[in-house]
């Protein structure tokens with residue numbers, strides 16, 4: 001009898017699966033869009049590619065095969081043009097972040113990044129945005145410089161900095177790891193008023209690898225909602241639970257301490273505006289909400305900027321002639337390292353910013369594209385009315401590597417960003433369409449930390465090349481690990497965010 005029930009259930013499931021497949025392939029409102037058949041059948045398709053960290057490359061291949069509009073899931077479409085960026089991420093789009101972003105809630109609290117409802121997100125963004133404008137960032141710059149000085153002097157250990165005439169190459173360094181530690185130190189200091197001190201102490205050095213696991217789990221959870229519904233997402237996180245708890249407890253402890261100092265904030269940190277914010281509906285942050293928001297800001301600020309910087313080092317080491325021109329630019333602009341700080345001298349270093357932009361073009365952090373769910377009434381994308389319930393996205397990686405927007409799209413050509421250069425894109429080095437280059441996304445959910453990260457990256461890179469010559473460390477590196485026909489930057493993995501490969505390098509004090 002039990003056997004009959006079991007068989008009946010199996011047959012029922014098979015019939016349901018068969019019927020659903022027929023519907024999704026031929027009768028679904030999205031069935032008119034091209035794409036792989038398997039992708040149209042199940043979201044596990046995307047989840048599998050994200051699990052392997054290669055979805056960003058696959059989306060680009062799909063666009064090359066099927067065109068600018070591709071059905072990448074039963075209810076998921078990727079677009080690939082600057083105009084659709086505006087349609088999907090602009091303020092007028094009838095979309096919300098997908099509910100699955102709540103997989104990124106921390107200790108049960110939503111954050112500016114994970115909030116789905118417009119009013120909740122708007123309150124959080126209104127509270128935090130003023131902290132990231134030019135005037136507010138000014139007081140942070142001295143604190144950032146302190147950490148960068150520590151970083152450059154740690155990088156120089158073993159290179160005999162005092163012997164500038166005949167400096168030897170120092171020991172091999174994991175440049176990526178040190179850069180991640182620097183960025184976590186800076187963002188924790190700015191956000192919490194208390195640095196994790198990862199450059200000088202091993203205690204929190206596990207945080208970047210914890211973030212990598214969170215990024216993988218959340219990237220998959222957002223791609224395949226069933227993962228969260230069935231609790232598989234939580235299982236994937238079991239091994240990270242203790243580390244996450246100790247980090248959040250540490251942050252909560254400091255937030256409580258700051259709040260109990262009866263509102264007298266001695267340093268300008270991000271806890272303060274959250275402590276006093278209140279909207280017209282009476283919404284306020286609890287202490288737990290503030291701790292969650294700070295944790296998010298540390299992750300969102302440190303990991304992204306560190307990945308971008310590590311990639312910049314890798315591209316420059318692959319292109320010694322560009323590294324040498326950049327070095328000349330910096331060394332001829334500044335008389336000593338202390339001069340390298342925010343200001344007109346730094347912004348006059350056009351090649352510096354061109355190298356950073358070209359890095360972010362080739363390897364944008366949100367490489368897979370961030371999903372938006374179409375709301376009731378549908379929304380127009382590229383002239384088509386996309387029905388409610390559909391998830392839509394643009395992969396910045398695919399867009400940035402479109403040959404019609406950026407000629408020789410796979411090549412590292414910082415000159416394309418330089419006004420007047422023969423490789424310049426559009427007029428004056430700026431792409432003719434401002435939405436062709438979107439490493440920080442755009443619109444109401446675009447990055448709030450863009451200025452902060454550009455300030456940090458430009459000072460860091462300028463100081464490193466001012467002080468040191470750089471070269472690859474001996475031994476296997478990306479060029480030896482890649483498969484035939486693969487480019488080195490294709491070894492990067494992208495989950496929720498893209499994560500840079502380690503760069504093993506050697507430094508020596510500048511010779512000129």
Ligand code: HEM
Pocket residue numbers: 112113114125187297298300301302304305308364365366370439440441444445446447448449450452453
């Ligand atoms: C190179 C560095 C960075 C890159 C490439 C980057 C990129 C992005 C992108 C693409 C988004 C949109 C994500 C989405 O739509 O799902 C985003 C959002 C965000 N970023 Fe960044 N980011 C960087 C640095 C920072 C920094 C330094 C901070 C702050 C400390 C920061 C804080 C945030 C926050 C809070 C959001 C969510 C904004 C919202 O939903 O209103 N980011 N970032």
